[in-house]
Amino acid sequence: MAIKIFCDFDGTITEGDNIVNLIKEFAPPSARELTSEVLNGNISIREGVEKMFSTIPSTKKQEMTDYVISRTLIRDGFNDFIQFVNNQQVELKVVSGGLDFFVHPILKDYLPTSAILCNRTDFTNQNVKIHWDYSCDENCQNDCGMCKPTVMRKFSNSDDFIIVIGDSITDLQIAKEADLIFARDFLKDKCEELSLPYIPFQNFNDIRSSLEKEVLV
Template identity: 50%
Template structure:
């Protein structure tokens, strides 16, 4: 096989069963967070702008409480550990690409040492409220103001890589449009069906393993 497989896997709602940012907002933020989320989905605010505003509602003094809450309450989707092992055994490059935040992603994923790289936003708790940092901004080909730009990350890998997007949400849609293959659930699955983007569906990571086995067979064939 000449092409290597590189996976760009979402975190919130994909690796974990629910969206951890929304969970944080429901538990820690004042009511105005709901309007900000509505504006993001209505595309009145960019992801970067909206996520930054959401966390600015939360005092920095709650850092330990925030992290503890998410780590305690996040549930990893079934089969993810086996999926990580499968990728390592098959020499598949597994990257996590998330618009989530480092203070909860890194501790949740700490047990999965074979993940090749984690791309996510960073946090600053030095001020009065939580400030989000953006180490992976959009390149000149993306004008969506993503915050953590998944399409920029995807484009940074070789053109001859076989690029697979796994995800569930709005943040994965633009990446799905330029990937070689898509494994989708929830909102992303619905949009792929609406836009005619070829995809496999999943409910757990055992489904993802089966889909990748089929992709490997086609590439070898």
């Protein structure tokens, strides 16, 4: 058995949600309304994100990149957490519903590219197009786009101890299959609603402390 951690990016590693912030800043008002449709479950995550970004001209690539990088705050304790899991020889993968043009630059000083899984962005056409390289396998029918349970199945074995760290609707399905959940914000509320056991956290120091006490003993 191995311990494997699957960690969200936007709103978890970062203080804010970059997808939401980009839509608010660069998409027309009609696209912004899709955010609530996704959160309410009226449309799939893939459909919602795809439609929202398809309203943004590809010429905005550099402006969007600069916007995100200049405003991103990494949650306290993340760098020490990376060192901690490396020392413990625990495999960590960042699994993000975010987009490569900002996820990779932000994380380049923290993790190797192989540990970062996210969606690809295509700026070659008039408007932004997203490529879903980690879409749902035959075991998931939720049209996730970035399907985190599919990623978990691909990169773990059935006897592994799975830890999920997240904050949003994109983390809910993988959280349902985890052995241990660290949750905040929307995911925390859904865990309570669905009676999923979880550990709340504010920063990565909290997570490291809990792992030292409850898992890596």
